[in-house]
Amino acid sequence: MPSPPSKTTSQRPPRRRSASPSKAAVIPAAVEDWFAQRHWEIFDFQRQVWQAAQQGRSGLLHAGTGAGKTYAVWFGALLHAEPGLGRTDAPVTAQGLRILWITPMRALAGDTLRALQAPLADLLPHWQAGMRTGDTGSGERARQMKSLPQALVTTPESLSLLLSQADARQRFGKLDAVIVDEWHELMGNKRGVQVQLALARLRRWRPGMVVWGLSATLGNLEQSQQALLGPEAAEHGVLVRGEQRKRILIDTLLPPQATRFAWAGHLGLQMLPAVVTEIDASGSTLVFTNTRSQAELWYQNLLEARPDWAGIIALHHGSLDREVREWVEQGLRDGRLKAVVCTSSLDLGVDFTPVERVLQIGSPRGVARLLQRAGRSGHSPGRSSRATLVPTNSLELVEAAAAQDAVAAGRVEQRPIPDTPLDVLVQHLVTIALGGGFRADELLAEVRQAWSYRHLREDQWQWALDFVVRGGQSLGAYPEYHRVQAGEDGVYRVELPAIARRHRMNIGTIVADASLHVQYMKGGRIGTIEEGFIARLRPGDRFLFGGRVLEFVRVHEMTAWVRRSSAGSGAVPRWQGGRMPLSSTLAHAVLDRLEQAAQGRFDGPEMQAVRPLLDLQHAWSALPTAQRLVVETLKSREGHHLFFYPFAGRLVHMGLASLLAWRLSRERAATFSIAVNDYGFELLGADKVEAHRLEPQQALALFSEERLLEDVLASLNATELSQRRFREIARIAGLVSQGHPGQRKSARQLQASSALFFEVFRKHDAGNLLLTQAQREVLEQELELERLRSTLAELRERTLTLVPLERATPFALPLMVERFREKLSTEKLADRVARMLRELEGAADKTSAQARPQPRPRSSPRNHTG
Template sequence: MTAKLNTNPIAKGQLGTPLQRIAQWFKRYGWQPWPYQKKAWQAFKKGQSGLIHVPTGAGKTYAALMGPLMQLMAQAPSKRQQGLKVLVITPLRSLSRDTEKAIQQPIQDMALPITVETRTGDTKQSVRRRQRLALPDILITTPESFSLLLSYANAQELFSQLNCVIVDEWHELVGSKRGLQLELNLSRVKQFNAGFQIWGMSATLADPQAAADVIVGISNNTGEGQPQATVIDAKIKRPINIQTLLPPNMETFPWAGHMGLRMLPSLVAALEINQSTLIFTNTRAQAERWFQEILAAKPEWAGLIALHHGSLDEKNRRFVEDALKSGLIKLVVCTSSLDLGVDFPLVEHVVQIGSPKGVARLMQRAGRAKHRVGETCNITCVPTNALQILEFTAVRHAVEHKKVEAKPSYNNAYDVLAQHIVTCAAGGGFTASDLYTAVTSAYSYQSLTRQQFDWVLELVEHGGSNLKAYPEYHKIEHNQGFYTVKTPRLERLHRMNIGTISSDSQMAVRFAKGKKLGYVEEGFVAKLKRGDRFVFAGRTLELFRVEDDAALVKLSKAKPNVVAKWSGSRMPISESLGAAMRETLNFDSKNTQAKAEFKALAPVFHAQKALSSVPTNNQLLVETCKTREGYHCFLFPFEGRIVHEGLAPLLALRIAKNARTSLSLSVDDYGIELLSKHPFDFEVQFSQELASKALFSQNNLLPDILESINLSNLAKRQFRDIARIAGLTQQNFPGKRHSARQLQTSASLLYDVFQRYDPNNLLVSQAHQETLEQFFELARLARCLTRLGSQQLIINHTERPTPFAFPLIAERVTSTLSNESAAEILKKLATQWDIPA
């Protein structure tokens, strides 16, 4: 839809059917409804539920909204019962403002007597109190606020008039615990009102039908237990033009590193300040650094450039978003905080600093540019090291062949279920059989047995078999089989801790005079001492003192001496991108862009081939060499950091079984390093056919993984989040908040008790399973082993580390304690091996 405003207003008393009035409204803006939008409206009219899956900027909101809106328009206001008719779920609070504006536009233009409100954590307390008693016709909210509404005693009354639920950016929720929370919430509302329809919206899903099945859920009325989901799609082209900003001199361009500031002059020269641009980085620390460096290079851009990430204060973020929409700000350095569907119509160009690490992520970010149907999305990728140029070639190859990552499945998460059971007990109560029926109508809980459900029910009722003696774990009680929360205090405490998002505790960053800048992680502040300087909110700050839950700071003109760190800053490449990289290693394309990239990579590939070789897609390259550090073995599966973190100790264990040795390990997205300080013949281990097959065998995979890693320590950390979500530990209390350390201590004690006295504890089993999947991607690791076992082994002994191997050495050396900066260490290594730093 291309907007072209017609200034003739729509008369308030205009006659015609709802469809005719909607058509007139479209015509007013010079729009023509897309066939897929009409198809979605018809599907809603027929009572169907499902998923609308079309490219960004194609009008998904109106495809999903206009069906329910026409239904409301067809009802006379005097006959329409008061209450919620349409519930719109957004994954981020920041999206709710844009969504509300999009919904309000046709309602205001047609003077419809329909009320629209938003309810999120940012909504005023007075508004939320009013909404507890009566909801508007259309409510926009988040999964967490949805749960809060379901926790009130009048929940059934609040949702009794619901006609439709619309879930925006479903790809952001599906396969996550927030998605499970939403599935359970919808299953609960079906108990109150079975007639409402569910529609999801997304643009970047590998399997739309599977995602549609998840959101719609299981129909227990059919007797078949099958989902009843419709997928609405459209052949609307939004081409993505992926350009790579190539280094001016590859001979001096680094082979390792993630900041990429060597490319600053080239990027600044390529930017046009009059062209609205988003510059995406993968981490908040990287965003802070690039913002400062761009501003230092172009001080005349002050006032036209801004910074945006999730740890900045909400007022600052809103100002940047509004200024970007109005054109007041032209350039924003940001993180995934601007990934999702906030509409910035003036943005013409997107820049990606470093590898996007995933195909869907690049497509999502590229879609922020020219957010209009039919327009080509322009994205410029800026490498931070040489091999990332190969990643950009690979991601273009994957986009062209539509090889998008599949979403993981998450079944029977007991911690989310435990939280949901308490929510339902507070929200009017339940009988066990009725709630079990509702829970198993959620797609991700369809295989939950009654025995498993009863185990979780007993856990929240009286602490299960191990915690019966402790009243704080007795959250619910039943009277003649009807469950409710024991006390009003427990209800309030539960509402304060609703949600599944797990992160380290945050600490506010304020100026000594009181202005808040945002939040950093508590663990980072705990390591600071007075006078330490770090970059945050685009400024260099000096710690003044720590007071209660805030770090008090002042501006500093000196250079920073510490780097602010946040969790989640080491994203691995996805399975789709890893496969695309292996395919493009020997890619001989007629595409001009790919040729330019391979031409730029020629010095790297020349050095790699001179010292070793470049593997094809059906080959596994193994390199061995000796340095002053010891005896090295490098393998290059190109499977991503997380898989490699499981594969490295597994191979080390299996090698040690054949020949006793002690190995140091290093991994990155491309490969694995095994290092022995003492003489060791790695070539024998890989060249012997039987030994080689045993290394990559799936036989005894799980026992070997458990033997090769300290699962208990990792599982304890994972159990901290599970215990919090399940309500065994509480983070928020009236007037105070427990730190991450306090939560970890409490969770560790519970974990040890369960391990000793309840080996079949479902939450402990969940912690072990999540640890294997989240830390090592066990299913993907198994597929990787199968692939490696079938590939041709190329074993090369080299005189020194190759361009592929150097980043692994840099990874290991810079991760050890040292008084030298990472850059200084890399420079020394580069000098030693005559490699560009």
């Protein structure tokens, strides 16, 4: 019997709170009593927020998950809106919306609403709190159209819909405070830009209102505060850092034996017995995976391993039907579920107090994501949070050690903020034209108060205005694109009801691949699945979804009809966007660990476990570090291989591999096959690349930043990539409609429609700024151009070590497997890899590893406090 997997824990003593507490806020006795009755301590950072809000100041609260952020900003907003909070003789406030709470997910709205309602019954019994999201029923919507409650929980999309109503200014006329929850999740995408624009509008109507954001796991706090509060308000804003004493324990579930050769997912379910043991020994556990496909597989295998867990373990991801997800969430709250296998669908602020443990299957790929998920356990002040990393290949042991280092050092990723997305601006112009109309010069000044548009140029503004008024240069002949018209009073409005209806049905910036409902032939709906997966199935094919093996029957009216299958297995759906790249923060921490290994230091059980692999890599080649770029060459029956190991993440490696292939082929024609992973990339060609091309001086030209933009565009099918990105932009800008509810257009229809616009603009309106935006987003988001630029600069500073190989190294094999995976079936891939492994393991057994210094004694356990 193999020895059971062992665990290693990273800990350090908790930090002390500041010895000089802030000036105490004047808090009504009723508030103090409310907390005392629940035996809750009021923390210093909560008092700081309350004091600032009472003074009419806006700000950003940054604190760990489960530290008490919600009541810090909620009571701050209440104290600002109702100075006599809790007094029996306080006057009854008039009806109307006073506090707006913006949440990034509909799934969070219900939980948030319950938390906000709890103190109202005791302290403000005449106040009502409600919810307005895409899930709100028609009856409640009708009641809200007559009168909004004093507090409203909503999403960015529903807020924009409210702003598109003709009486929007009256509805928000009494607003005292806006709270933006999980700002770190919104600020880095176009939904955050949508919030910025909405806040700019509300500030114009209510200059005295306060705005507070809630955030955790952010590296660029000052910039995120500026993005929330706007260029002017940021100068007077408050940044509160919660110093709540919360321990975060990060540990690793070690495999019985880490192999000397690894590839993505090869450990995978071999860790199943260890995971079962951990779940069995714990209370309520969240088992996080990085993809929905992985969640389906782990849930199915956990049930097969422990059939007696049926009914007390569950599955949760974004493609499951809302009723299923709500049932799972309620089971977690009630403590009825022993474990839930989930994805990022449970990353954010739903409060599941009974959860004791978090297991992370595979690398979290980022420090912020690891901290966010760890915080799902012990989700209340004073309790410890614990996350256990479960590696799915041997190299992820290095990532696990590196992640603990980064958490201990407080290194967390920054979130970039979109700059001047004109598709969101175009949508906003139509929204505001519906919501009472606008004067051009006044709205321009307002829009520039949104951080992402602080540098909006006059020509960009005029282009956007012209685009919504007459369809720009190329759509003037089509009346449906004359969406906004200027009246005799100089106010721009939407005049046609059909345009108003179409715009309101398509408000928002969430653009997902088209999906189909999955429903039993005689039963309920299970969830949604991507159209591209279903299109490859034939009637009778089986697939795994919602933790069940289903038999595909047919597609009819955007629904995939299925029946239960008695077979034991089936294909697993592959959803788009499942692979998350390694963050630069975690990548640098990994290189630091490899540097220590190159010096003979293997501190900690993770590094001891992976040492055989690293020793073999060192013996056959070299270890990449922050000072050394390792490039390996290998001749095989397939051709000539080049392996590079920059450790910059798969998105950067895709751009970098294409760039180097292009530059290598300029002087001498060559064609390369490319494979990438988070650690490096492979170029495979028919002819050998001359060694002098990779010598230090020549390599400087390969990694040059000169003509970077031109070379990247030339090395890729930039037109195809831009056209694909343009589909999203066209939808947001209102050129393409997703269709009516229940009759959504397919991805193929949307792509065909957007492709027509793309070609029209390219041929007849080359200066169309939406085309420019599509190209820019491809470079910034799909290829991470700025990170590619910084990676090139780093590589030029590293010493290039060129190593001719006799056989694939432990670092090279995963890249070869990635390439095989694209052209081989699962069975053929397994056979191919098994043959290679037998040969490589045989060679490894004959290799006498070089003598290494003994590792230093392991340091004491660490607690990460945040």
